[in-house]
Amino acid sequence: MVFQYSALISSMTVHENLALPLEELTDKSGDEIEKLVDEKLHFVGLPDTKNLLPDALSGGMRKRIAVARALMLEPELLLFDEPTAGLDPVAAAVIDQLILVLRQKGDATCIVVTHELENAFRVATRIAMLYKGKIVEDAPVEQFKHSTNTIVRQFLAGETHGPLTDKRAA
Numbered sequence: 001m002v003f004q005y006s007a008l009i010s011s012m013t014v015h016e017n018l019a020l021p022l023e024e025l026t027d028k029s030g031d032e033i034e035k036l037v038d039e040k041l042h043f044v045g046l047p048d049t050k051n052l053l054p055d056a057l058s059g060g061m062r063k064r065i066a067v068a069r070a071l072m073l074e075p076e077l078l079l080f081d082e083p084t085a086g087l088d089p090v091a092a093a094v095i096d097q098l099i100l101v102l103r104q105k106g107d108a109t110c111i112v113v114t115h116e117l118e119n120a121f122r123v124a125t126r127i128a129m130l131y132k133g134k135i136v137e138d139a140p141v142e143q144f145k146h147s148t149n150t151i152v153r154q155f156l157a158g159e160t161h162g163p164l165t166d167k168r169a170a
Contacts, residue, residue, distance in 0.1 A: 006066040008054040040068035060091030
């Protein structure tokens with residue numbers, strides 16, 4: 001799980017944050033853990049951050065460290081909660097690129113929860129839209145962009161009148 005606000009433990013270094021799941025949930029040796037920490041930090045492009053505390057990192061760096069931590073146990077499924085929220089366009093593109101690399105490598109299925117359409121269209125192969133707890137559309141990206149569903153159309157257009165807002169006003 002990659003949490004929206006990274007959920008790094010503020011009193012622990014980057015190395016300690018990444019090593020924690022392996023120390024708690026596996027029998028890996030210190031050398032094996034060290035190798036995996038280095039590997040994941042290299043993957044996210046932050047090999048020199050090992051001894052830093054989260055407060056010393058930018059928001060984009062914290063998100064990348066959160067991705068590295070989520071990868072430590074080599075999961076088959078990764079859930080990203082608003083991975084680019086609050087990031088500038090360049091930092092958001094870096095996170096999107098990490099998701100794309102993970103998808104291309106095929107090591108894990110990535111589910112991305114986001115309201116940021118540009119990022120969703122960049123990383124998704126399929127998009128599902130939830131409304132009132134139900135999936136109202138589930139389609140490949142290009143099909144989703146051209147949906148005839150009025151809820152999806154209003155959301156994509158950012159219109160103030162339609163099924164999303166008319167019922168809220170009642």
